[in-house]
Amino acid sequence: MKSIKNILKSSLYMLIFFITLTLTITILNYLNIFNYKTMNIIKIIVPIISFCFGGFIIGKASNKNGWFEGIKLSSFISLILIIITILTKTFKLEYLIYLIILTAAGTFGSILGINKKNT
Numbered sequence: 001m002k003s004i005k006n007i008l009k010s011s012l013y014m015l016i017f018f019i020t021l022t023l024t025i026t027i028l029n030y031l032n033i034f035n036y037k038t039m040n041i042i043k044i045i046v047p048i049i050s051f052c053f054g055g056f057i058i059g060k061a062s063n064k065n066g067w068f069e070g071i072k073l074s075s076f077i078s079l080i081l082i083i084i085t086i087l088t089k090t091f092k093l094e095y096l097i098y099l100i101i102l103t104a105a106g107t108f109g110s111i112l113g114i115n116k117k118n119t
Helices: 002-030 036-061 066-087 093-118
Strands: none
Touching (some): 036 066, 036 093
């Protein structure tokens, strides 16, 4: 039960962080601070940073095996995203590779989180 609570709490923090970053980037794009190529790169980087942040939060909340908690969180979110893309019929192999990268970012963030907790 505690694991599910930690996953939901970290997912909420990750969603809030993602929305905040997205709104900030949208405002900066509206003011023509970024060009088209930069926006394409930022669209890839923002979810990676959000997954890393969510992994960091769940890593700080776990007592041991922070990497495993990060994999659980990232896999949970990735599974939801896979279901959405299958239902909308937009699933591609490149997207699966991107989800693997997001899972690795969440795992890395949880490793950082559990190490930050111990120091």
